[in-house]
Amino acid sequence: xxxxxxHRLAILSDAAKYDASCASSGTTKRDSSRSGGLGxxxxxxxxxxxxxxxxxxxxxxxxxxxxxIYDCAYCINRSSxxxxxxxxxxxxxxxxxxxxxxxxxIEGLFLSSGIIRSSDYTMEEMVRVARDLRLxxxxxxxxxxxxxxxxxxxxxxxxxLFADRLSINIExxxxxxxxxxxxxxxxxxxxxxxxxxxxxxxxxxxxxLKTKRRKRFVPAGxxxxxxxxxxxxxxxxxxxxxxxxxxxxxxxxxYYSAFSPIPDSSQHLPLIKPPLMREHRxxxxxxxxxxxxxxxxxxxxxxxxxxxxxxxxxxxxWALANRDRFPVDINRADKEMLLRVPGFxxxxxxxxxxxxxxxxxxxxxxxxxxxSLKKVKAFIVADGHTPxxxxxxxxxxxxxxxxxxQLSLL
Amino acid sequence: MRIVIDRRGDFEEWRDHARHxxxxxxxxxxxxxxxxxxxxDDLFGADEATFETKAALTVPRGFVECAQVVVCHADLxxxxxxxxxxxxxxxxxxxxxxxxxxxxxxxxxxxxxVGRDSHKMKAFVRFKELPAVEGRTQRQFLxxxxxxxxxxxxxxxxFQRRFTDMDWVIATPKGSASWDGDALTVSAHPACNPELVxxxxxxxxxxxxxxxxxxxxxxxMMQTEMPKKYWKNLPEADLIPDLIAGAEERVRAMAAKPxxxxxxxxxxxxxxxx
Numbered sequence: 258x259x260x261x262x263x264h265r266l267a268i269l270s271d272a273a274k275y276d277a278s279c280a281s282s283g284t285t286k287r288d289s290s291r292s293g294g295l296g297x298x299x300x301x302x303x304x305x306x307x308x309x310x311x312x313x314x315x316x317x318x319x320x321x322x323x324x325x326i327y328d329c330a331y332c333i334n335r336s337s338x339x340x341x342x343x344x345x346x347x348x349x350x351x352x353x354x355x356x357x358x359x360x361x362x363i364e365g366l367f368l369s370s371g372i373i374r375s376s377d378y379t380m381e382e383m384v385r386v387a388r389d390l391r392l393x394x395x396x397x398x399x400x401x402x403x404x405x406x407x408x409x410x411x412x413x414x415x416x417x418l419f420a421d422r423l424s425i426n427i428e429x430x431x432x433x434x435x436x437x438x439x440x441x442x443x444x445x446x447x448x449x450x451x452x453x454x455x456x457x458x459x460x461x462x463x464x465x466l467k468t469k470r471r472k473r474f475v476p477a478g479x480x481x482x483x484x485x486x487x488x489x490x491x492x493x494x495x496x497x498x499x500x501x502x503x504x505x506x507x508x509x510x511x512y513y514s515a516f517s518p519i520p521d522s523s524q525h526l527p528l529i530k531p532p533l534m535r536e537h538r539x540x541x542x543x544x545x546x547x548x549x550x551x552x553x554x555x556x557x558x559x560x561x562x563x564x565x566x567x568x569x570x571x572x573x574x575w576a577l578a579n580r581d582r583f584p585v586d587i588n589r590a591d592k593e594m595l596l597r598v599p600g601f602x603x604x605x606x607x608x609x610x611x612x613x614x615x616x617x618x619x620x621x622x623x624x625x626x627x628x629s630l631k632k633v634k635a636f637i638v639a640d641g642h643t644p645x646x647x648x649x650x651x652x653x654x655x656x657x658x659x660x661x662x663q664l665s666l667l
Numbered sequence: 668m669r670i671v672i673d674r675r676g677d678f679e680e681w682r683d684h685a686r687h688x689x690x691x692x693x694x695x696x697x698x699x700x701x702x703x704x705x706x707x708d709d710l711f712g713a714d715e716a717t718f719e720t721k722a723a724l725t726v727p728r729g730f731v732e733c734a735q736v737v738v739c740h741a742d743l744x745x746x747x748x749x750x751x752x753x754x755x756x757x758x759x760x761x762x763x764x765x766x767x768x769x770x771x772x773x774x775x776x777x778x779x780x781v782g783r784d785s786h787k788m789k790a791f792v793r794f795k796e797l798p799a800v801e802g803r804t805q806r807q808f809l810x811x812x813x814x815x816x817x818x819x820x821x822x823x824x825x826f827q828r829r830f831t832d833m834d835w836v837i838a839t840p841k842g843s844a845s846w847d848g849d850a851l852t853v854s855a856h857p858a859c860n861p862e863l864v865x866x867x868x869x870x871x872x873x874x875x876x877x878x879x880x881x882x883x884x885x886x887x888m889m890q891t892e893m894p895k896k897y898w899k900n901l902p903e904a905d906l907i908p909d910l911i912a913g914a915e916e917r918v919r920a921m922a923a924k925p926x927x928x929x930x931x932x933x934x935x936x937x938x939x940x941x
Contacts, residue, residue, distance in 0.1 A: 270877040288828035297829040308879040311888025337929035608766040622767035
């Protein structure tokens with residue numbers, strides 16, 4: 258008997274949850290008031306709900322099918338798993354997307370799929386979903402398609418005309434890891450796909466000679482995901498891989514997904530609690546690299562094992578290891594150095610730069626900007642404040658360590 | 668001087684009063700702002716001021732934009748904060764750049780709170796479908812939402828740009844907005860909860876329960892972004908307590924389950940002997 262739509266939705270959303278991305282930001286601005294259709298994108302993404310795992314639910318994130326001919330050890334949908342299988346038709350995915358959208362549950366669709374028959378067969382069905390949403394239903398909401406490894410260039414190109422974002426997962430931070438755990442996937446091919454897509458995106462950005470208009474092609478760029486903690490790769494290697502992806506392929510985002518136990522898991526992988534704190538530190542380091550002017554080497558050179566400190570955020574850890582760069586005078590220092598003060602975010606730094614043109618800033622000024630004085634006082638000079646010998650204290654690090662949890666009686 | 672506000676969140680109303688007060692040279696601490704709705708029938712309130720002059724005002728760029736947001740704040744004190752800023756701007760032209768000034772900080776905090784509420788409205792409004800209306804092809808939807816601030820007016824345009832091909836109403840205790848394919852109508856009149864039911868909510872709840880990964884419980888993170896005050900109007904929210912309570916057991920059961928042998932098709936695909 259055919260499974261009900263609800264039952265299949267349960268299976269195919271359960272199968273999709275190991276993909277971390279749910280972003281709906283960074284695409285072109287669109288709305289329906291002129292086209293008379295449905296949907297808009299206004300720059301910043303919107304999280305329409307949060308699951309108890311703390312993750313934002315912005316998109317309807319589902320698989321077209323969880324049947325798969327690949328046998329990737331870390332994946333819930335691998336061919337050797339006994340997980341219950343199901344499949345949506347193209348029209349069912351479209352219907353769910355539109356009905357969910359109309360009720361304002363979602364910003365759009367993130368469609369991925371197990372690979373059935375062949376890469377091209379699967380990719381073609383996914384492209385049909387996107388094409389029909391745009392052309393038949395006049396849908397202007399967000400669409401993210403996961404491209405299928407080894408799908409033909411022509412299909413990827415068509416996908417890019419309708420999708421806001423395309424992604425292909427590099428899965429594990431090293432080639433050896435991919436080869437060991439995903440025997441049917443080939444790191445070189447994955448990189449080639451990313452490279453080809455980057456070229457096409459660059460090409461579309463060039464205004465054409467005749468109309469001076471830019472073609473809309475994957476306006477929110479491409480992203481990827483790495484699983485963290487399934488193999489022994491250290492953080493320095495992981496972040497090095499990210500830096501190469503950002504630099505070489507101009508990815509918009511690299512997502513880190515703490516390896517999480519899955520039902521009917523492979524015996525080759527550890528049954529561990531997902532390393533959530535490690536994942537969090539990697540995201541912080543990724544942020545420092547992209548928005549705070551840090552090099553990966555600076556962030557990771559603090560420890561011999563190439564791992565980030567789990568107890569301190571990477572910016573604070575860097576500051577403690579580089580005390581000679583402090584204190585920073587908030588009334589004189591340049592933007593680059595202000596961004597390196599633990600406790601200052603980008604917004605705080607911008608406020609400081611604006612305000613200090615008109616007055617000399619004191620600690621009270623920072624307090625009004627909701628800066629934690631406790632965190633910054635050792636690292637800055639302000640009008641009426643110098644850190645004394647705080648920076649020379651050997652227990653400075655201890656002052657920032659999380660308080661030991663109180664033991665409870667049994 | 669008592670000023671009575673008729674339409675909360677209406678920037679023009681505040682601006683007209685503020686212009687009069689300023690040209691009459693009335694100091695900010697001499698003005699008391701009152702809400703007509705809160706006064707009820709007790710009309711001792713307003714001072715019927717007859718101002719003659721209405722000088723044109725110039726304000727720095729950014730002030731109007733900021734004031735349009737701040738005036739939506741549910742705390743009536745917002746009106747006074749804005750007037751004090753306006754007053755001080757007459758002599759301190761750079762005031763808005765002094766991002767650490769207490770009045771500027773207060774206005775920014777109020778603007779931030781209003782902005783956040785507006786963002787949460789875009790996120791947490793849930794439309795329910797109503798029966799078709801005879802003679803209209805457009806589908807009919809209605810949502811009930813409870814904002815903290817007077818934001819319906821400034822947020823309605825977002826819904827119009829997004830849900831253009833359907834008729835909709837968003838009703839709130841602080842006014843309502845509606846779209847009929849031609850015109851966007853905003854009313855300040857408080858509405859009542861229509862308590863509607865929509866069958867598609869069941870599919871959404873199915874999705875919400877299954878996209879959750881029980882091995883990654885982070886309840887605090889969820890509640891920071893989706894505070895409990897919004898839960899009562901979210902069809903998925905009453906699933907949350909059970910999802911949290913059952914998470915640990917589900918992970919334990921997953922780990923305890925003995926390894927299985929692969930299904931037949933695995934062997935045929937990879938041409939290996941089972």
